[in-house]
Amino acid sequence: MPDLVLAEQLEKLSAGELIDRVFAENGGPACITCSFQAEDMIVLDLLRQRKPEIPVLFLDTGYHFKETYEYRDHMQRAWQLNLTNLAAKKSVAQQETEFGILNQTDPGKCCHLRKVEPLMDGLKDYDVWFTGLRREQSPTRKNLKLVEHHELPSGKVLLKVSPLAAWTWGQVWKYTAEKKIDFLPLYDAGYRSIGCEPCTAIPSEGADARTGRWGGKKLECGIHTFSKKAEE
Numbered sequence: 001m002p003d004l005v006l007a008e009q010l011e012k013l014s015a016g017e018l019i020d021r022v023f024a025e026n027g028g029p030a031c032i033t034c035s036f037q038a039e040d041m042i043v044l045d046l047l048r049q050r051k052p053e054i055p056v057l058f059l060d061t062g063y064h065f066k067e068t069y070e071y072r073d074h075m076q077r078a079w080q081l082n083l084t085n086l087a088a089k090k091s092v093a094q095q096e097t098e099f100g101i102l103n104q105t106d107p108g109k110c111c112h113l114r115k116v117e118p119l120m121d122g123l124k125d126y127d128v129w130f131t132g133l134r135r136e137q138s139p140t141r142k143n144l145k146l147v148e149h150h151e152l153p154s155g156k157v158l159l160k161v162s163p164l165a166a167w168t169w170g171q172v173w174k175y176t177a178e179k180k181i182d183f184l185p186l187y188d189a190g191y192r193s194i195g196c197e198p199c200t201a202i203p204s205e206g207a208d209a210r211t212g213r214w215g216g217k218k219l220e221c222g223i224h225t226f227s228k229k230a231e232e
Helices: 003-011 015-027 039-048 065-081 092-099 108-124 169-178 184-187
Strands: 030-033 055-059 082-086 128-130 146-151 157-162
Touching: 015 055, 015 157, 030 039, 039 065, 039 169, 055 108, 055 128, 065 184, 082 108
Parallel strands: 030 055, 030 128, 055 082, 128 157
Antiparallel strands: 146 157
């Protein structure tokens, strides 16, 4: 089947139908990376309806908001999540002793050490990787496909699936409200894209959600750009 035809078919599916198709055609181990933001919780809700024990990978950078950790623990208990916290090789204290405060001097290196490296290692055991990415989130994601093959630095190729790629911010909150999903309290304070506390701010009115990250100096931490798209 030509890739263009397949892509057009997938765009017509609902998020749940896409997940069903992925599971029907891929029998290998699957996981979801989850930062416990609203989009991730919707994908996780849909996945739990089909595979309640699906592994949930959380990048514990050591720099998250207190509210993020509290919400993570609350949802793990409420939804009985099969949660794995992925951490960097060095603790925050060790890293700051060796390199100083990287989130101020070299945020790209900080993200690589505390996010990219742990995730690339954590994904090695899976064949299917679900995310909550959406095209609307930033210009860097406007061409996001629902399903992509990605090659990890190790050479392993896995299927990366973003069921909400075409969703709007309004759709995210409509689903959250209809399904009565508890959400991260930081949204009530005006945050739109929530990562590590030192690198997250409330975006300007009307700006893309991710402009509040890293002081507007970059839009991606690297976990969705360090792996490369494999040949389809």
